[in-house]
Amino acid sequence: MYVGIDAGASATKAIIINERGMHISHAIVPSGINFKFSSQKALRKALKDAHLNSGNILHSVATGYGRALIDAESTSSEITCISRGVHKLLPSARTIIDVGGQDSKAIRINEGGRVLNFIMNDKCAAGTGKFLEVMASTLRMPIEELGKLHLKASNPVKISSTCTVFAESEVISHISQGIKIEDVIAGLQDAIAERIYNMCSRIGFAKDFAFTGGVAKSQGFVEALSKKVGAIPLIPEEPQIICALGAALAAIKKHKEK
């Protein structure tokens, strides 16, 4: 069995695959402040679900923000892992947008899954999952609710601040003016989608774009992004573990090279 661990800024993902790259099990746990701990926890959970133990692991590869801090035989960058993972599941994709907890990335790949170009926003929480987390907590609702409520919006407000801190006060002021919560939420997600779209435009959209990362689970956000791009993204069944999948696929390759 092969393991990929993606120690992301907000969630740690572990995946176990077989030698043909087929998914066996996976686990997602919060990263917290200790990547070593969260990665062990995620791996233990994934092993347990698959009724396996660590003795079954032939090779493991770590990726993500905390990749250097966890136990794995080798590391690989997120950009390469996301590309590899997407290429395996959605071979027609040529542009990938990944929106995680701390940063957002846009990647162009070729027909072989090789990275041609990429761009990252990693300096500011606006335009990332963190922004949504902050807003969900401001609105006192679980993050999953945001995506659902968005779909009910009829008249999204315009959020003008692209800064998390300022946007938060803007949200509060909209709510206190009696604007419907779903319209505020839709406005928020539109604002992030716009930011991500602008970033991605800098490397250009190729046909068939895939959307990965935890934020791709928000239906409302997917809708906002589709509207901006003018196309519906390809989304894997579990978009949050694609980077981990890419790492596990790298583990197969590394094991063969040994």
Added chain:
Amino acid sequence: MKIPNSISDLWKAPAILLSQYKRSDLPVLGYTCNNIPEELIIAAGLQPFRISNVGANQSALTPSFTCPFASATLENMLKLEEFFSGFAIAHTCDPMWRLYDILKKKISKPLFLLRPPHNTDNELSLSFLRLEFNRFKEFLDKNFEARIDDDSLSKSIKLCNETRDLLKGIYLLNEGVNCKISGFDRFQLVLAGMWMRKAELNSLLKALVVNNEKACDGVRVHVNGTVIYDLNLIKAIGESGGFVASDDLCTGSRYFWNNVEDSQDHFSALAHRYLKKPLCPAQDPLHRRLGFIDDMVEKFQIQGVVTFAEKFCDPIFFDSVHIRNNLAKKGIPSLFVDYENPTQEIGRIRTRLEAFIESVGGGS
């Protein structure tokens, strides 16, 4: 190749040398930029010392849109004033020029502003720079009781040419697909050239032993961009699976790439050297800069180019687009890395570098 102890890690605290110079009563002239002719400083009996941003925070005296590099350099000049007998600044980009006005008010040491022409491609610029160098000579003569003459200048030109030859010789060891010296070590040697006494450095460089083993491995990278004294950036490329085989930085190859020719008229020869050296992004014409990168890419068999751009460094931000497009036409991938404080941001910088180097090396 093992870097001499006196050079190893000098980049982290070059000011150590300043206290040594002070103890031995060697007067030091601090300068900010590659366009200041060290030859004249040495001929005047002073030790040239290029002032970096290392170890300084941004100065509160500069506006918030100033590049952090210029601002921290100012801070170092103020902080280290006691070690210097005087300063020379060159007006390349505007922030460097404006430091002059601030320093005039803040320090009591002699201060010179050199105005290298921005257009480097015509005779007028050559005559102008020649006159500027004369003005610099007069400044040195007057303030430091020096008497720069043909003889002293001829000697200092020889000395500086020798340093440049030695540095270039080491640099060229990595030509083609060779990697005899790591990018990190090579940068350490070049920076030492801007801080140490030339004669001492030259003998150290001559004594370096080059063995035939491969010093480094990985994707061959050319580095372009802002002034880089923080070698953690270069190290990060090495640690991400790359090998910095060449560069066109002013703290790298631009410092030593060409020499002052032997001539009756030293000032013309100096002007020629400084005008025809590989260009700073604040100078014109662009095609010469692009051409130099193209040459390096070919000479050093470069697989990918990394541009490091310090926030608010307008010249490099404008340049980077041309550089990227020019390289793309030739099928050479490039990466643009912007940052404000490399020490604090090294994690995210590394993520980009790793991804880029993996993609260039076919890591997918």
